[in-house]
Amino acid sequence: MKYQSQKVALAYIVCAVALFGIQVLGGLLAGWIYVSPNFLSEILPFNIVRMIHTNALIVWLLLGFFGAAYFLIPEEAEREIYSVKLAYLQLIILVVGTLGAVGSYLVGIHGGREFLEQPLWVKFGILVAALIFLFNVSMTVLAGKKTAITNVLLLGLWLLSLLWVFAFINPDNLSLDKMYWWFVVHLWVEATWELVMAAILAFLLLKLTGVDREVVEKWLYVIVATALFSGILGTGHHFYWIGLPGYWQWVGSIFSTFEVIPFFLMMSFAFVMVWKGRKNHPNKAALLWSLGSSTVAFFGAGVWGFLHTLHGVNFYSHGTQITAAHGHLAFYGAYVALNLAVFTYAMPMLRGREPYNQVLNMASFWLMTGGMAFMTFVLTFAGTIQTHMQRVLGEYYMDVQDGLALFYMMRFGAGAAVVIGALLFIYSILVVRKREVITPGAANPVPGE
Amino acid sequence: MAEFLTKSRARNVFYGGSIFFVVIFIAMTVQSHRYVVETSTAGMALSEEVILGKHVWERHSCINCHSLHGEGAYFAPELGNVMTRWGVQDESELAYEVLDGWMNAQPSGIEGRRQMPFFELTEEEMRGLAEFLRWADQTDTQGWPPNDAG
Numbered sequence: 001m002k003y004q005s006q007k008v009a010l011a012y013i014v015c016a017v018a019l020f021g022i023q024v025l026g027g028l029l030a031g032w033i034y035v036s037p038n039f040l041s042e043i044l045p046f047n048i049v050r051m052i053h054t055n056a057l058i059v060w061l062l063l064g065f066f067g068a069a070y071f072l073i074p075e076e077a078e079r080e081i082y083s084v085k086l087a088y089l090q091l092i093i094l095v096v097g098t099l100g101a102v103g104s105y106l107v108g109i110h111g112g113r114e115f116l117e118q119p120l121w122v123k124f125g126i127l128v129a130a131l132i133f134l135f136n137v138s139m140t141v142l143a144g145k146k147t148a149i150t151n152v153l154l155l156g157l158w159l160l161s162l163l164w165v166f167a168f169i170n171p172d173n174l175s176l177d178k179m180y181w182w183f184v185v186h187l188w189v190e191a192t193w194e195l196v197m198a199a200i201l202a203f204l205l206l207k208l209t210g211v212d213r214e215v216v217e218k219w220l221y222v223i224v225a226t227a228l229f230s231g232i233l234g235t236g237h238h239f240y241w242i243g244l245p246g247y248w249q250w251v252g253s254i255f256s257t258f259e260v261i262p263f264f265l266m267m268s269f270a271f272v273m274v275w276k277g278r279k280n281h282p283n284k285a286a287l288l289w290s291l292g293s294s295t296v297a298f299f300g301a302g303v304w305g306f307l308h309t310l311h312g313v314n315f316y317s318h319g320t321q322i323t324a325a326h327g328h329l330a331f332y333g334a335y336v337a338l339n340l341a342v343f344t345y346a347m348p349m350l351r352g353r354e355p356y357n358q359v360l361n362m363a364s365f366w367l368m369t370g371g372m373a374f375m376t377f378v379l380t381f382a383g384t385i386q387t388h389m390q391r392v393l394g395e396y397y398m399d400v401q402d403g404l405a406l407f408y409m410m411r412f413g414a415g416a417a418v419v420i421g422a423l424l425f426i427y428s429i430l431v432v433r434k435r436e437v438i439t440p441g442a443a444n445p446v447p448g449e
Numbered sequence: 450m451a452e453f454l455t456k457s458r459a460r461n462v463f464y465g466g467s468i469f470f471v472v473i474f475i476a477m478t479v480q481s482h483r484y485v486v487e488t489s490t491a492g493m494a495l496s497e498e499v500i501l502g503k504h505v506w507e508r509h510s511c512i513n514c515h516s517l518h519g520e521g522a523y524f525a526p527e528l529g530n531v532m533t534r535w536g537v538q539d540e541s542e543l544a545y546e547v548l549d550g551w552m553n554a555q556p557s558g559i560e561g562r563r564q565m566p567f568f569e570l571t572e573e574e575m576r577g578l579a580e581f582l583r584w585a586d587q588t589d590t591q592g593w594p595p596n597d598a599g
Contacts, residue, residue, distance in 0.1 A: 034524070041556060041564035046524050047513030112507025114521055148456065172500045174585055175485045178520065179478070214456060221459035225466055232470040233477075241593035242518045243489040244481045249591070251477070316595060319519030319527060394596040397526040398563070 001349040003074035005081035008088065010350040012067025013343050015095055017426045019060035020336075022102075024415075024422045026053035031415040034408040044106075051105050051117050057331065058115060059098045064339035065196050066090070066133055069153060071346045072203045073137055077144025082136050090132040097125035113181055116167045123167055130161040148217035149199050149206070152224055156195030163187050175243030182238045189335075190301075191231035194262060197297075197338050198223045204290045204345055205270060209277025216273065223265045230258035237309050241318060249311035256309045263294075263302035263334075270294040283348065285361035289341030292365055296333025296372070304329055304376065316391040321404070322383030329376040332368070340365075340425060347429045357428035359437040364428060367421030375414035382407035489589040502581025505574045514565070518590055525563065527599030532579075532586045534597045545579040 001007070030049045033039055070087055074080060081087060101122045104110060110117040118126070134157065141150050166183040202220045206213060236252025270291050281287065304326040308317040317323070348355045382404045389400045493499075506512075511528070512521040518529040532538040535547050552575070555565040570578065 036561075037563040038558075038560060041566070045514075045564070045566045047510045047522070047566075050513045050522055050524070051510065110508075110510050112510050112512055114512045117510060117513075148460070151460075172503060173485060173490055173495055174503065174517075174581075175490050175588055176482060177503075178518065179481060179485070218454065218456040218459050221456065221463045222454070225459065225463035228463070228467040229470055232467070232474050235474070238520075239481070241590045242520070243485055243588040243590055245484045245489075246591055248481070315593060318593065319516045319521070319523060321523060324523055390598050391595045394598045396598050401563075 001352070003080050005084050005087075006071050006074050007350060008081065008084055008091075009067040009071035009346055011088065011091055012063050012070065013347065013350070014430070015091065016060045016063040016067060016339065017343065017429070019056045019063065019098065020422060021426060023053060023056035023060060024419045026050075026056060028412075028415050028419050031408070031412040035405075035412050048105050048108075051110060052102055054115055055101060055105075055117065056098075057336075059094065061335045061339060063091075063094060064342065065157070065193075065200075066094075068200050068339070068342040068346075069133075069137055069157065071342070071350075072153075072200070073140055073150060076147045076150045076203070077141050079140065079144040082139035082143070086132050086136045090129045090136070093125050093129040093132070097122040097129070100125075113170060113177070115185060116181070123164075127161075127164060130164060134158060134161055147213075148220050149203050152195050152202075152220055153199035156192045156199065159195070160188055160192040163192065178242045179239065179244060182235055186235045186238055187231070189331075190234060190259060191228055193335060194227040194231065195224050197334055198227065198262070198266060200338060200342055201266060201270065201290060201294060204286065204341055205273040205277075207345070208279065208281045208283070208287050208290065209273045210279030210281075211273045211277050215276075219265075219269050223262050223269060226258070226265060227262035230255050230261060234259045237311075237314070240311050240314055253310045257306060259309075260298075260302040260306050263298040267294040267298040283345055283355040283358070285355065285358045285365070286341055286345035288362050288365055289337055289344050292369060293333060293337035293341050296329065296337055296369060298333070300326065300329030300331070300333040300372075300376070304380075307380075317383065317387045320383045320386045320391070321379045321407075322387065325376045325379035325383055328379065329372055332372045337365075337369075343429055351432075353432070356432055357436070358440070360424060360428040360433075364421045364425035367424065368418050369421075371414045371417030371421060375411050375418070378407045378410040378414065382411075490584075490587075492587040492589075493584050495584070496580065498577045498580040499584045500577075500581075501574065502577035502579070502584075505570065505578045506581055509568050517585060518588070519593065525565065527594060528582060529585050529588075529590065530594055530597065530599050532583050534599060538583060538586050541580065541583065544583055545576050548579045548582070549575050 026049055029040075029044075030046065030053055033041075033046050033049065070081060097118070101110075101118045104119050105117070109119060111119070116123075137154060137157070141154060163184050166180050169180050171177050171180065198220055202216050205211065206216050232255075233251055234256035236248040237256035239248035239252060274287070274291065308314050308322050308326065344361055385404060385407075386400050389395045389403070390397060506517075511517075514522050514525040516523060516527045516529070519527065532544055535544075537544040537547050552565075552568060552570070555567050557564065
């Protein structure tokens with residue numbers, strides 16, 4: 001760690017992984033309610049559990065992004081953060097807001113737009129925190145060195161904060177409500193968050209592989225160009241059936257097909273950089289998470305997204321377990337795994353020691369990734385059956401759901417593996433063991449050298 | 450390609466292209482906004498009752514179990530066409546009575562069956578909710594869902 005103020009990231013990471021724990025436990029509970037529907041049904045109904053699951057996810061991912069930004073911006077800009085106090089103030093606002101939101105959900109106070117259920121004061125808190133953040137990092141970058149990584153990262157974070165304004169706009173007309181709601185939801189995860197993801201991934205690969213900065217940054221611009229060129233009009237794939245004009249079926253189908261490209265490029269970029277790189281970085285777990293993130297994002301967001309994005313397919317599959325399958329793997333690959341990559345990379349430095357618990361950390365990668373993959377497969381099978389029985393044959397929803405019980409049991413098992421993996425990950429980065437579980441071997445010599 | 454595509458060229462393409470797509474997107478949004486107001490949702494007035502119903506829908510976070518026009522959670526049935534499914538889309542009073550009867554029978558308490566919570570609504574709120582669901586149902590959603598099962 002070159003700069004003292006990077007230490008701020010530590011507090012962000014600790015808060016983020018705590019919420020990560022809450023998120024996956026909430027998910028496990030929701031998965032259990034699918035298997036045993038009477039469980040807690042009077043005390044903690046499904047809708048409340050789901051709000052906690054999704055909201056905790058969004059907030060911890062944002063905390064991770066903010067923490068990553070505070071970690072990498074000093075190194076890129078080559079100077080200390082403008083104000084460490086503001087960074088901590090921002091974190092306090094976000095944590096108080098999150099706890100306030102969870103508390104109010106538990107007593108039944110919440111909004112009703114999916115993912116944006118936070119009470120108004122929490123929404124304002126998020127806005128204020130975002131403004132503090134933008135001021136703080138922009139001041140840092142303006143006074144320091146400007147690189148493509150900080151440009152893209154800041155652009156992504158500025159745009160996602162601006163789009164948050166649409167969280168406050170709730171028209172009485174349901175179709176308009178839905179259209180503007182997607183300005184936050186889609187333009188976050190399928191546009192601006194991709195800029196943040198690509199920038200962080202570029203930073204990690206630069207550090208882990210030692211490839212020339214010019215090469216990394218050129219790729220970065222190409223990737224984010226394809227992300228926005230496809231993602232902006234790709235919003236159309238959410239506009240098929242909510243009361244908007246029919247032309248969105250073509251615009252959405254065509255442009256959202258191109259949304260596969262940035263994810264394919266990110267995956268190729270990551271592997272090519274490792275291939276070209278000459279550095280033998282000791283933090284193998286961070287490298288595994290970086291490669292894993294870009295690969296799983298390609299499958300979850302790219303392949304599983306394309307699976308049901310064409311309007312002729314989506315007409316039948318819209319709003320079934322297919323969507324749930326895609327949502328889980330896409331979020332896990334693109335944003336969860338990327339955050340865990342940064343945490344894995346940054347934690348040893350933030351705590352001033354060698355990378356530790358590499359084996360446990362890598363085991364948690366395979367446990368979580370295996371669990372998520374299994375969950376995605378069973379939900380895809382469930383969704384396929386649901387689509388056929390309900391949308392093609394016209395059988396009633398609950399009758400079809402009863403026929404899917406086996407898949408929901410397997411999904412619960414997969415979820416349990418993810419939770420164990422998540423807890424193992426948290427243990428591996430927070431608790432320091434004296435030794436690795438398995439002693440590392442000597443580095444393999446390169447043939448011909 | 451290496452010489453042709455320099456970093457600064459890639460950057461310029463990124464910024465220029467993104468602005469181009471943002472402008473197109475804004476223009477299409479304006480047109481879509483008009484289309485929604487004037488065409489696709491114009492079949493039924495956006496009355497005070499419908500608006501109250503939307504607030505009831507939101508206050509109780511119905512979206513985190515049900516889907517509406519296919520969006521939401523997938524734990525409970527689609528409600529964008531529920532009034533058609535119940536055969537009461539064209540009859541306001543009947544729609545209210547059926548909805549009131551259904552919601553007051555929850556939770557069913559049947560073992561092994563997904564449970565809908567009991568929501569304490571006033572008559573005015575229940576009427577609003579019924580009107581809101583009828584309003585949603587009359588929206589022109591390009592023929593979706595494929596059948597009444599939703």
